[in-house]
Amino acid sequence: MTHAMLRLLIADGNDRDGRAKREAAVGQTTSQAFAAVVSDLAPEAVCTLVNPADAGAGIDLAGFDGMVLTGSTLRLAEDGPAVRRQLDLMRAALEAGLPVFGSCWGMQVAAAIAGGEVGENPRGPEYGFARRLAAVGDGAAHPLLAGRGLAWDAPAIHLDAVIGAPSGARVLAANAVLDVQAIEIRYGRGLFWGTQYHPETDLDELAAMLRLSAEAVVSAGFAADHAAVEASAREVEGLAGDDCPGRRQRAWRLGVGADVLEAGQRRREIGNFLASLSTARGVEWRERDRVAR
Template identity: 35%
Template sequence: MPRLLLLEGNTAEKRALGAKIGVRSSSQIYAEAISTHFPDLEMDTINGADEDWAFPEGRGFGDYDGMVITGSSLHAYDSEFAVTNQIELTARAGETGMPIFGSCWGLQIAVMAAGGQVEYSPMGREVGIARKITPTDEGRGHPIFSLKNRSFDAPCIHYDEVTRLPDSATLLASNPHSKVQAALVPVGKSTVWAVQYHPEFDLQQLVQLYRLYEDAMITEGFFVDKDSMHAYVRKLDRLIAAPDDMGLRWQLGIDDDILDDRTRNGEIIAWLESEVL
C-alpha cells in the first residue's frame, strides 16, 4: 500500500499548547481526513519546524509515494529555522519528483520554495469559511475540483496570502478575499497541488479555532462581543450534532460544501486518486 509523508507545520511548543487545550495538530487533522476515505494508506509525520526533526525509522523521501504539507501558525516570509527548514524540505521533496499537496501554509511555502512572494493580507484575516471560491478557466479543467461545485465555500484560517505566484505557477481559483485560493506550483521536478483554504478541516476544528482565537475574533471585528461569538459557536455545535437541520444550515450559511466529508475533502481525494494511487 502507498505510504504518505505528512510535513507538520507547527513547532513543538505550538503542538504542546494545542494538545494541552484539546486542539489537534495539523498533521493529526490531515491523517484523520485521509483515513476517512483511504483507511489502508500508511502515513508518517515529520516535524519540519523542529531543529531535531528526523524521518521515522531511517526512511527518506524516496520511501514515500507522496507528501502533504499541513497548516501552520508561522509566517512563510520569516527567516527563523522553523520556516526556512520547511521551505528547504519542500524544495528537497520537489527534487524527487514526488506528488505533493499543500493547504494554507503548504501553498505559501511551496510558493516561497519556487521563488514567489507571501505577505500579510491587506484584507486582514480570513477565518471560519472562505466564501465563493471560484475556479479559473484552468481550474475548471483540472481534476483538483472534480468533486466541487462551480463555486464553493471551504473552511479556512489565514492572515498571510500569496501576493505573487512564481512565473511557472498556474492560478486555479480565487475569491473576493484572496486572489490566490488555489494554484499549481512547480517545485523542482514536482508540481504541488496547493490551496489557501483547509479542505482537511471539519466543523469541529472551526469551533476549536473560534475558541482558541476568541479575543482576536472580537478585536478584529468578526463579533461585537464574547456573547455574540459564543452564541454563534453554540449554533455550530448544534449543527455538528444535527447536520440535516435546514434552519441551522440557512442561519449559518453552511451546506454540503462544508458538511459532506467527500465534498469538503474533495481536493485531497482528487490528488490522491490522480497523483498517488
C-alpha cells in the same frame, strides 16, 4: 475509488508550542487530524507523521509516494529556524520529484520557495469560511478541483496568504477576498497542489480553531468581543454531526450548504490528490510488471 497502497509523509506545520495548543483545544495535532482524514478517504494508505519545525527531525523522503504539509500558526515573515526548516523540506521534496499537497501554511511555503510573494492579505483575513470560491483560468478542468461546482464555500482561517503567485504557477481558484485560493506549482521535478482554505478541517475542529483565534477575529472586526466569537464557534460546532439538534436551522443561519456540511464534498481536494497519487502508483506498478516480464 480504490486506491493503491499509498505511503504518505504528513508534515505538521506547527512548532512545538503550536502543536501543544492545537492538541489541547482539539485533542489531536494538525498532522494527526490530517492523517485521520486520509485514512477515511484511503483506508489502505500508510501515513508517517513528522514535525519538520523541530531541530533534529531527521526526515528521510525516500520511499514515499507523496507529502502533505499542513496548516500552521507560524508566519513566513517570522523567518526563524522553525520556518526555514520547513522551507528546506518543501524544497527538498519537490526537487526529489515528490507530489506534494498543502493547505494554508503548506501552500504559502510552496509558493515562497518557488519565488511567489506571501504576506498579509491586503483585503483582509478569512475566519470561519472562505465564501463563494470559484475556479479561475483553467481551474474548472483541473483534477484538483474535480467535482467542485461553479461556486463553493470551505473552512478557512488565515491572515497571511499568497498575494503574488510564482512565475509559471497555475492559479486555479479565487474569491472576492483573495486572488489565489488554489494553485498548482511545478518546482524541480515535483508538483505541488494546494489550497489556502482547509478542505481537511472538520466542523468541530473549525469551531476550536475559531476559539483559538478569538483575539484575531475581534481585532479584524468580525466580532464585537470574545463572547461573540464563542457564540459563532458554538453555531459552527452545532453543524458537526448529522444528528445534531437544530443542524438545519444553524446551516440556514450560517448560509452553508452541502459543500460544507458533507464530509465527502468538504474534503474534495484531498480526495482528488489521493486519487492522482493512486493513479501514478498504479502506473508505476504496471510498468514494473511489464519490465519484469
